[in-house]
Amino acid sequence: MLFQSIIIGLVAVFMVLDSRMLGRLNFERPLITCTIVGILLGDVKTGLLVGAQMEMVTLGMMSIGASGIDMNLGAIVGCALVITTGSDIETALAIATPMTLLDQLLTTVADVIRLQLTHMIDTYVEKGEYKKAQRVHIVYGPLVYSVFKFVPVFFAVYFGRGLIESIINTVPAFVINGVGLGANLISFFGFAMLLSTMINKKNAIYFFLGFVIAAYSGFSLTAIAVISIVIAVLLYTLKYGDGNQLAVAGAGAEEYDELEDDLDD
């Protein structure tokens, strides 16, 4: 159990460093991290299913800058505990939710520490100790992030198992099923959050286009993704014409508006 807790904690370190040192390659997302947890705990299938479920629920949750919410840490703990306790896949989200609250709390503490580190850099620069200033950014910064993700995940995985097992044994089945339905409902909140960042009156039709194609045809989402890229390129070409659109800046602006009106009709 100790060993398991440590490696799952390290998955959390990998998760946070994705956005800190790899420019956010989406390796932090539940789909990826839960699969890794599944591989490490010897249950790839459950890892994949929990990953897909958690990813779906949280897809709309973006953490841009300071605002927003993500359940990346919670998903790792949820997946690990689902595998070690043999619970339902939906239980992962029920575990991830309180973990997310704890994570947000700890993040606030880490924010204060990093602010101090920033001032440390200012001081080093004033003293002309540039190497030290550089080191604070590239070593201490990621270190603070890592510690604040490793510690809660380690303890949650280490002590969580017994707690989860006793909860599942005492809570009636209809509540557990209801939590499963609730977990799926949250997915729609995610979709809506995602929508709200992109949609406006003019482009709402593309959302409905994607929905209608998928609903009536029964195509898989992969097919919809490919179709959407094709349509995006097609509409872009129709709207902005071909050739050197980079060069014709001001002169072409009116022309584009005309074309845009045509499309609206």
Added chain:
Amino acid sequence: MSKKGLEAQRNYPLNKKVKEFFWGGWCMQSLWNYERQMNTAYMWGISKTLDRLYPEPEEDEKKKEAYRRSLEFFNITPQFGAFVLGLGAAMEEEYAENPDTFDPKMINSVKVALMGPLSGVGDSLFQGTIRVIAMSIGISLAQQGSILGPILAMLISFGVSFPITWFGAKIGYLKGQEYLAKISNSNLMDKIMFGCSVAGLMVIGGMVACLVPITTPLAFGESLQVQAILDSILPQAIPLALTGIMFFLVKKGVKPMYVILGCFAVGVVLNYFGILAV
């Protein structure tokens, strides 16, 4: 005066310089802070350039000034951060060459001018479109138990992020000024946003229809099955309606945590009375 440093910077291999901006970009959030956000990352990304430009001890004041300049407020999508670092380094070189004619204030005003548009496009490109497409493909494969799902999702993300960061850094350093005019004068940003929003929104529409098959077990007698009627008119009408309700809550600005906890409560109730089911 600082010709020696300038020479060292000019003779330093191009790809090694680009590599510095590349990692500077990817490490953009290593020390994110509430005061000046990604300022230390910009400093780190350009620090090697500054170290080369001002090697002599008597140039320390200039160097310190450049470091201070690099620690101003900064925020950008990491992948595009490499472009700004490249451009910033080119401008620092120019300033080192012509300290009398080049106004160093321009470096930060260019940084500030690029932050808004590049972050706007960057977030909708990487978070809104690439991530959504990569993950929706990944989810649908993973749901079938295929490990190809997460692998493909990783490959798509990496395959877009890596070249944009690398060539962004290179273009920023070599031709940054030229592109600067294009970014601020043309409606290039609007165009990219348009393409992103079409593809992104369509995939979200597809997700609503494909990913969460919520149905209603409600029936009034043998002949009146609510779900069968819905399916004959508009399949997946319930997921669409749920998205609409949630969209309303998002627009109202309800806190995510309240909605998440509320969903659990509502889920238990609806499940108990047999109104909705997965």
